[in-house]
Every structure is written in structure tokens, then in C-alpha cells.
Amino acid sequence: MSWLERAIDDPAPAAHAGYSGLHIAPEVDAALKSGAVVHSAAGLWSPPGYKPSDLMRSRGNSWDATIMVNGDVWRHRPRPTFVNWHAGGPAQNVPLCGFETEGTGPWTAAQKASLVRVLTETWAYFGWQRFVKAAPTDKTQDGIRQAILAAGKGCAYEHNWLDYTSCPGGRDDWGWLVPAAKAALEEEMTPAELFAQLKKDKDFASYLTLIEQLRRAQGTLEAQLGAHVGDAAKHAGGGVSEERVAEIIRELVAD
Numbered sequence: 001m002s003w004l005e006r007a008i009d010d011p012a013p014a015a016h017a018g019y020s021g022l023h024i025a026p027e028v029d030a031a032l033k034s035g036a037v038v039h040s041a042a043g044l045w046s047p048p049g050y051k052p053s054d055l056m057r058s059r060g061n062s063w064d065a066t067i068m069v070n071g072d073v074w075r076h077r078p079r080p081t082f083v084n085w086h087a088g089g090p091a092q093n094v095p096l097c098g099f100e101t102e103g104t105g106p107w108t109a110a111q112k113a114s115l116v117r118v119l120t121e122t123w124a125y126f127g128w129q130r131f132v133k134a135a136p137t138d139k140t141q142d143g144i145r146q147a148i149l150a151a152g153k154g155c156a157y158e159h160n161w162l163d164y165t166s167c168p169g170g171r172d173d174w175g176w177l178v179p180a181a182k183a184a185l186e187e188e189m190t191p192a193e194l195f196a197q198l199k200k201d202k203d204f205a206s207y208l209t210l211i212e213q214l215r216r217a218q219g220t221l222e223a224q225l226g227a228h229v230g231d232a233a234k235h236a237g238g239g240v241s242e243e244r245v246a247e248i249i250r251e252l253v254a255d
Contacts, residue, residue, distance in 0.1 A: 001125055003075075003079055003080055003121055003122070003125050004065060004075045004118065004121055006073070007073040007074060007075035008072060008073065008074045009074075009075055010047075010051050010052055010053045010066075010074045010076055011053060011076060011077075012053055012056050012062040012063070012076035012077060012082075012084065013056055013057055013062060014026070016056055016060065016061065016062035016084070016085055017062060017082045017083050017084055017085070018082075018083045019083070019090050022090060024083055024090055024094060025083070026082060026083060027079070027081050027082045027083065028081060028083055028094060030081050030125075030126055032094060032095060033080065033081060033095055033096070033126055034095040034096060034148050034149075034151070034152070034153050034154075034155065035095065035096050035097070035128075035134065035148070035151070035153070035154060035155035035156055035157060036064075036096055036097040036099055036119065036122060036156055036157070037086065037087045037092070037096050037097070037098050037099070037156070037157045037158070037159055037162065038099055038101065038115070038156060038157075038158065038159075038168060038172055038177075039086065039087075039098060039099065039100045039101065039159050039167050039168055040100070040101055040103075040104070040159075040167050040168035040169050040171045041055075041066070041100045041101060041102045042104055042167070042169060043102075043103075043104065044069070044102060044103060045068070045102060047074075051074070052066045052074055052076065052100065053076060056076075060085070061084075061085045061086055062076065062082075062084040062085050062086060062098075063076060063086040063097075063098035063099065063100050064076060064077050064080050064082065064084060064086075064097045064098050064099060064122075065077075065099050065100075065118055066099070066100040066101075066102060067099065067100070067101050067102065067111050067114045067115050067118060068102045068111070068114075069102045069103045069108050069110070069111060070108075070110055071108070071110025071111060071113060071114045072114070073114050073117070073118055079125075080097045080125055080126070084097075084098050086098030086100075086159075087157075087159055087162050087163060088139075088144075088162050088163035089141050089144075089163075090141070091141040091142070091144040091145040091148070092144050092148065092157075092162045092163070095148050096148070096157065096162075097122060099115070099118055099119075101115065101168070101171065103171075104169070104171075105171070106171065106173065107171065107173060112173075112176070112177075112180070115177070116177075116180050116181055116184050119131070119156070119184070120181070120184045120185060120188055123154060123181075123185055123188075124188055126153070128153045128154035129154065129185065130153075130154040130182075130185070131154055131178065131181040131182050131185055132151065132152075132154055132155045132156070133155075133156060133174050133177075133178050134147075134148075134151050134155040134156060134157045134161065135147070135151075135161065136158075136160075136161040137161055137162055139162065139163060139164060156177075156181075158172055
């Protein structure tokens, strides 16, 4: 499946992925991925002279994609299944993708549009049907592992919820991002996928139960009405007045 095909390719260092000492490969099965971390680069690049991959080489880290202040998306891996070094240890780097946002101030309008596109394409790649704002962890490897497992697929995190860092420096606009990402995901869903997602909501599930009860009641009413009308027809020589039908309905409702 394709991913971020309209992005500018800027390959991350091949060696900056996986944990050979822990026997964790540079790229893992898609089933091991759970969500993403939205980072802040806390600065600007000046490509082609200074690119995100240059910073990766100098700092010994890596991530999946960068969203520039002008909205350009730079892709650093061909697929979002690599174990990049972006959020701390393997407990978070194995299951979570990493996305950097250029700049130091609030996300620009162009960045917001591209960030939603990156998230939507990533969620679609893995088949995640929900977008959830995660919560801070205890920042221990075991605690992070358990928290990510409990949160489930399709969660988004801040870097400082997973490690001792100032990133993203208050730049993440969750009040805007959560509804924007959810709306974008719903547009991408097929009717069957959307219905399956809605069924997980307890209020919607209760509504479906009520609809099913009404359908059953309608079937019972129609069957009873048919029996009453048929019986009346026999005694009336085949004819049933509208007044009699109305009486039958009132009797059934009263029962």
C-alpha cells in the first residue's frame, strides 16, 4: 500500500532504525504499530542546504516524516513501519510513528492541513478507524509499554508524555487536531467501516437496539392486524370497513 506519495523524499539514515542489541529489526510488521507522536523541531530548515535528514545524522535520531511551515511534507521512510529513534526507548519507538513539525510558534494553516493529511494516510495505511488523544505515561519502559497497549490502536501522543523532554513545547493544538483528524478519517471510511465504528459508541448502540425493537414490534403488529382483518373479513363476507380497521388498531395499541 502506498503512503505519502505526494511528499518530498529525504531518506533518513538507514542505520538509524531498530535495536540490534535487542534483536529488534529496523522495520517491523504493521501489526506492531499502534499510533504516532507529534513532535516540534523547535527550529527551521533551509533545504536543499540543510534538510531534516542532516539533523538526523548529526543528532543520531530519525523519524518518519516532517511537516514544514509552508505545508510541504518530507518523507524519510518509504513506509511507516520502521522503528525510528524519535521518542525515547524501544517501548515507544517500536509501536509509534514519529512526525516532526517545523518551526517554534503555533502550527501554520498550511501545516495543519498537511498534518491532517499525513495522519489520515498513516491511519489508513494501518487500517486504524479512530483517532484518540492519548495521555501521559509514567515514562518508564514497562509503564510506557503497558500504557500504549491499554490505549489501543489509533492513539496520538506528545513526546513529553513518553520521555523527559520539553518537546513539543506547547505547540500541539489538540483542541483543533482531534476533531479535524476525526472528521478526515470519517470522510476516508467506507460506509461499512463508518457503521462499524459508530456501533462502538454506547449511545449509538442503544439507538440501534431501539430501532431493532421497533422493527420487531412493527412486525408483530402487522401480523396481529393481518389476523384480525382476515377474521373480520370472513364474518363480513369479505369486506372490512375502514372504521373496523381503525377499531382493531386501537385495540392492539391498548393491549
